[in-house]
Amino acid sequence: MIDSTTQLYGLIGNPVLGSRSPWIHNHVFNTCGIPGVYLAFNVASNRIGEAVSGLKALEIKGFNVTMPYKSDIIPLLDGIDPIAKQMGAVNTVVCKDGQLYGHNTDGPGLIAVLRRHVPELEQKKILVLGAGGASRGICGTLSSIKGVTLGIWNRSLDKAVQLAAELNHGKSEGCTVSAVSSENCFSEYDVVINTTSVGMVPDTECTPIDIMLLKQGAVVCDIVYKPHLTLLLREAIHAGHPVIYGIEMLIEQALLAQKLWNNLKDDQIFEIRVALMKEFEGFHN
Ligand code: ATR
Numbered sequence: 459m460i461d462s463t464t465q466l467y468g469l470i471g472n473p474v475l476g477s478r479s480p481w482i483h484n485h486v487f488n489t490c491g492i493p494g495v496y497l498a499f500n501v502a503s504n505r506i507g508e509a510v511s512g513l514k515a516l517e518i519k520g521f522n523v524t525m526p527y528k529s530d531i532i533p534l535l536d537g538i539d540p541i542a543k544q545m546g547a548v549n550t551v552v553c554k555d556g557q558l559y560g561h562n563t564d565g566p567g568l569i570a571v572l573r574r575h576v577p578e579l580e581q582k583k584i585l586v587l588g589a590g591g592a593s594r595g596i597c598g599t600l601s602s603i604k605g606v607t608l609g610i611w612n613r614s615l616d617k618a619v620q621l622a623a624e625l626n627h628g629k630s631e632g633c634t635v636s637a638v639s640s641e642n643c644f645s646e647y648d649v650v651i652n653t654t655s656v657g658m659v660p661d662t663e664c665t666p667i668d669i670m671l672l673k674q675g676a677v678v679c680d681i682v683y684k685p686h687l688t689l690l691l692r693e694a695i696h697a698g699h700p701v702i703y704g705i706e707m708l709i710e711q712a713l714l715a716q717k718l719w720n721n722l723k724d725d726q727i728f729e730i731r732v733a734l735m736k737e738f739e740g741f742h743n
Pocket of ligand 1: 587588589590591592593612613614617653654655656666
């Protein structure tokens with residue numbers, strides 16, 4: 459029930475229409491009895507400063523930040539957590555005592571999901587498809603795992619080469635990063651993560667790679683969650699690969715944000731994750 463004690467939470471980005479975040483967070487409020495409401499706000503690029511000042515003045519309890527503002531938000535904050543600072547991207551803001559603190563739950567969320575599906579992650583070879591904005595965040599996170607071998611493949615090879623060079627230069631102690639120039643190398647990898655938009659609605663009958671090039675048993679993960687079952691994942695399941703759905707990563711970063719805002723306990727998070735996954739699969743299969 460919404461009343462005068464209800465606190466505001468939200469999402470800022472552009473576009474935000476179609477975002478699943480309101481569905482996830484309002485589900486958390488309802489199941490946990492938290493007096494909150496979460497709304498999505500589409501913010502024009504020349505009004506991001508005004509929007510953030512407004513949210514601060516209203517003492518919003520917390521908000522998420524999505525494309526294209528994950529870096530732009532940083533100078534508008536009062537403080538930033540070290541992981542978010544290192545990634546150069548904030549997706550979650552906590553408002554406490556009138557001050558805004560930035561965090562990044564995308565990276566820790568991705569690692570938590572991978573650890574659930576991939577035993578001994580530290581010893582694995584991970585292939586990331588794509589070298590755009592989403593890939594940048596994911597590769598930055600993966601390159602922080604000591605022992606991992608990271609390959610980046612992109613339609614335009616020069617962007618993969620550049621991203622690999624940046625990661626090798628800056629942040630990747632103990633992790634080897636290289637650009638993958640030939641599809642013949644795909645069979646060397648234990649985990650494959652699609653960060654391109656290939657397969658997303660409305661072009662759902664596209665897939666970024668030929669599934670037959672992968673190693674038998676390689677884990678296939680797609681960050682695309684519209685549709686839930688992308689052609690890449692359909693083909694992977696058909697060929698006997700374990701798969702990770704994009705919605706699982708979206709849910710994980712959201713639950714980590716709720717942990718920051720409302721101190722959710724691990725057993726609550728476990729139950730909510732299971733319920734949300736079931737509900738989502740119910741809608742979309
Ligand atoms: P995002 O922020 O969602 O990552 P982006 O920065 O525009 O968006 O990056 C899109 C990624 O998807 C890029 O790696 C892009 O490849 P290019 O760098 O060669 O453009 C990739 N991509 C988009 N459409 C593609 C397609 N049809 N086939 C293969 N890769 C594609």
